[in-house]
Amino acid sequence: MIHFNWPILRAKLKEAIFVLPQFFKNPVQGMRNLPSWDWPTVLVLQGAFAAVCSTLSNILERDIIGVFIGLLIAPLANYLLLAIGTGFFFYTFMFFFKREVPYRQIYLHMLFASIPAQIALIIANLIPPVFLIGAAAMLMLLYVSFVDVFYMDRAKAKRLLIGLMVIYAVFWATQLIRSSAKHERMRLKATPESLDILQKELGVD
Numbered sequence: 001m002i003h004f005n006w007p008i009l010r011a012k013l014k015e016a017i018f019v020l021p022q023f024f025k026n027p028v029q030g031m032r033n034l035p036s037w038d039w040p041t042v043l044v045l046q047g048a049f050a051a052v053c054s055t056l057s058n059i060l061e062r063d064i065i066g067v068f069i070g071l072l073i074a075p076l077a078n079y080l081l082l083a084i085g086t087g088f089f090f091y092t093f094m095f096f097f098k099r100e101v102p103y104r105q106i107y108l109h110m111l112f113a114s115i116p117a118q119i120a121l122i123i124a125n126l127i128p129p130v131f132l133i134g135a136a137a138m139l140m141l142l143y144v145s146f147v148d149v150f151y152m153d154r155a156k157a158k159r160l161l162i163g164l165m166v167i168y169a170v171f172w173a174t175q176l177i178r179s180s181a182k183h184e185r186m187r188l189k190a191t192p193e194s195l196d197i198l199q200k201e202l203g204v205d
Contacts, residue, residue, distance in 0.1 A: 012037070012038075012040075012041045013041060013044060013045065016035065016037065016041055016045055019035055023112060023115070027112075027115075027116075027137075027141055028141070028144055030112065031109065031112060031113065031141050031144045031145050031148075031149070032144065032145075032148050032149060034108055034109060034112055034149075036108075037108060039104065042104070042107065042108060042111065043079070046075070046078060046079065046082070046111055047075035047078070047079070048075075049115075049118065050074045050075045050077075050078035050118065051070065051071050051074055051075050053074070053118045053119065053121055053122055054066075054067075054070030054071070054073075054074030054121075055067055055070060055071065056122045057070070057121060057122045057123070057124075057125065058070050060122065060123065060125075060126060061125055061126075078118075082107060082110050082111060082114065083107070085110055086103060086106045086107040086110050087103075089106050089110070090103050090106055092160070093106075093150070093152070096156070097152050097153070097156065099150065099151075099152065101150050109142065109145040109149065110142070112141070113138045113139075113141035113142045113145065114138050115138075116133075116134045116137035116138055116141070117131065117134040117135050117137070117138045118134075119134065120133060120134025120135075120137075121134070128176060131172070132169060132172060135165065135168055136165060139161045139162075139164065139165050142161060143157055143158065143161050146161075
């Protein structure tokens with residue numbers, strides 16, 4: 001069970017905030033020297049960062065309602081996705097790499113590795129391919145963790161992460177094609193000819 005001791009948590013959060021600028025200066029080295037945070041610190045910082053990224057994204061899209069909804073939904077969605085991703089790697093390490101890495105340690109490395117992807121999400125709706133770059137950066141940082149921190153076999157770790165990137169890229173491209181086709185159908189329906197047909201069917205002069 002996770003217990004929140006707020007005075008201690010506030011002190012830890014102040015210390016944790018100074019970690020982020022150092023991480024941004026050198027993310028690769030940062031993945032090799034992540035702090036050993038407890039669950040309350042991890043979850044509070046994760047939720048706050050997800051909420052900030054969601055707010056910036058909705059502001060760029062001029063979606064005022066989305067700003068307020070995102071403050072609640074974005075952290076919850078981020079918690080869920082990271083928990084599922086951590087579970088996937090936890091059991092992958094156990095069964096395929098014959099290594100048992102603590103769940104919280106994997107979660108923490110997933111959290112920091114996902115920072116480029118979360119930043120890319122801010123402008124992903126305006127420039128969709130940017131998120132692919134963010135996802136690739138995330139997997140590269142995970143590779144550093146798997147090899148240099150968890151001491152996984154380099155070749156196996158590389159094949160695993162490249163495979164995941166290929167699967168995601170195919171999924172992303174499929175979704176983009178479907179979305180583009182849907183928008184094109186809506187655009188065609190809104191042509192002057194279609195409006196004339198609609199007016200005739202409604203009996204409007």
